[in-house]
Amino acid sequence: MSANDDRDPLFRYDDPIFADERLLEITHLPGPDRIVGRDEQMQRVADALNPAIFGSEPNHLFIFGKTGTGKSLISRSVAKRVISEAKRDDVTVNYAFIDCGEQNTEASIVKTIAQLVNDPEQSGITVPDRGLGTGDYYKRLWQAVDRCTDVTIVILDEIDMLEDDEVLRKLSRAGENRRISDSSIGIIGISNKIDFPDHLSERVKSSLSRDELVFSPYDANQLVEILEKRRDAFHDGVLSGDVIPLTAALAAQEHGDARKAIDILRNAGRIAKKQNADRVTADHVRDAKEKTEADRFNELIEGSPQQAKAILYSLTILTENSTEKEFPTKIIYNQYKEVARRLGFDVLSERRVQEILQEQNFLNVIQSEREGRGRGRGAHAKHRLLENPVIVKKVLLRDSRLAPLEDDS
DNA sequence: CCTCCACCGGAACGAGGGGCGC
DNA sequence: GCGCCCCTCGTTCCGGTGGAGG
Known part of the structure; x- marks a missing residue:
């Protein structure tokens, strides 16, 4: 249908399989009505962040659960809703999503938060990538936070990868120590290791009061529902009837990992496309499972x-x-x-x-x-x-x- | 029962690379 | 351009510990 006659015939412009593949990317943030089976958890996150809407300091929150149980998805989703809700009262809320697997040292985390929050026009400061001491990065962070926002929500994904938990203490005490005066910071820590708080130093444990929340794995039915919500990544009728149930079943084998389920579905589509098939079948799904596991391992190492x-x-x-x-x-x-x-x-x-x-x-x-x-x-x-x-x-x-x-x- | 010693993990340190502030 | 800073990868040294083996 999208075949345009005046376009370069070397390339193809119609995709027989995908209508919108982006819906299957991990970073894709579905609308609230498309999130499955996490109502209670969303409410708990919302409770913790609620004060931010009025410009007050939110409660810190730690979230635990295995991979692909929606931890970071829910965090980001609720944070966004807080931001838009606060805006109606002219309260500026920002959120910084940090992957501690990549930014795992004190200086680089502080730097990254500062860069995400900072608006040079408004604050008149810059945050360079390198060359500053840790202390200098903190100084710039406090300035950026003070001048650019009323509340900053810091989401630390894979928080167990932190080598040094000092950053947690400093962030959580920024307000009391008058590092920042007109602004406050809320921390959401995400981890798949439930015993993570045990590894925190005593200083941090005592100074970082927090709520805790556990995400359980999805069951097969929920996985089916999740995949159904993303069915429109594909053209109508492209998915054979057994594709989604099979994908859900394969992903539910170890534990209900939604990310894996979505990755398998996406890879199945890609494999079908490569083979010039016009439908995605169960065989594609089985091949996709293997490829998904190899990809994941590759990513790890x-x-x-x-x-x-x-x-x-x-x-x-x-x-x-x-x-x-x-x-x-x-x-x-x-x-x-x-x-x-x-x-x-x-x-x-x-x-x-x-x-x-x-x-x-x-x-x-x-x-x-x-x-x-x-x-x-x-x-x-x-x-x-x-x-x-x-x-x-x-x-x-x-x-x-x-x-x-x-x-x- | 006592002593040795294999093994883990903490700590201190350094080389080499990259990059910014002043 | 100098001096300072951070980061990664690596080494050396050492203390605690508890099973093996006399």
Whole structure:
């Protein structure tokens, strides 16, 4: 229908599958009427943020729940509604969404918040990317907050990735310490680790009063409903009848991960499109599941340094050549030494390897468990891959620096 | 029962890279 | 352009701990 005769025939202008693929992007924020099964949680978030509408300080809130349970979606959605509601009373509310996986140091978080809140025209200050001391970034943040907004809502996604929780204390006490005078800050911390508050330092625990809220996984019916709400990403009649139920069922297998469900649906559409099919079928969905899992794993590790990849590769070899699933640090280290030699990498110290394994455990690439308590000799750490070694190997070898490993058995 | 020692994890430190303020 | 700052990746040193083994 959109085939225009006067356009360059080299490209195609009609998409037989997707009507609007953007509806399936993770960053896409659906309207409130399209959010499924989270009424109670939305209300709790709204309760916490409510004072912001009148320009008062909101309550801090921590949200817990597994991936794809709508934590950041609900936070952003409610924050937006607060902003527009406040605007009617001439109260300026801003929100800064920070992914602590990327911004995980004190200075970079403060910098990012300042950059998001700051309007140079209004404040007369700039926030450079580099070159300032941490203290200077704080100063600029307070100025930006004071001059540009009445209330700032700081959403810290993946807050457990923070290396230093000092930033939490400073943000939460900014008002009392008269760092800012005409403005206030509310913090929403999001984490998939429910025990996260235990890791906070005592200073922060005591100074950061907060509400807590848990998001449970979606069940299969809710996943179906969620996917149905995004059906209009596709043209009418393109989806076979069993596509959405199957996608929901596959995503519900581990836990009800809505993000995974949506990713699978999107990939199924893409695969169908690539094959020039005119409908999306169950087979496309099954292929899409595999691709989605590889993509996700790739996302997890692509940013890792080459040494971390070499260590993961060592664990992969061990897993493949053994009936065992988990391996002690020492064994992995010995295997790693050989891998590193073959690659011409420097061979890291065992201490460092231990640390890298720990980091990968944290990133949910591997799972590490200590046997026994304490740090005694009985407390061997054992590590195992969380993903199919075949997929892991394939993804790791995408890195050209590991290419020399390709030709072996 | 006691001692050794293997192992984990905390801390201090540094090299090298990037970049802004003044 | 100098000096200062942050960030990442890495090393070395060390203390606590509790099972193995006499």
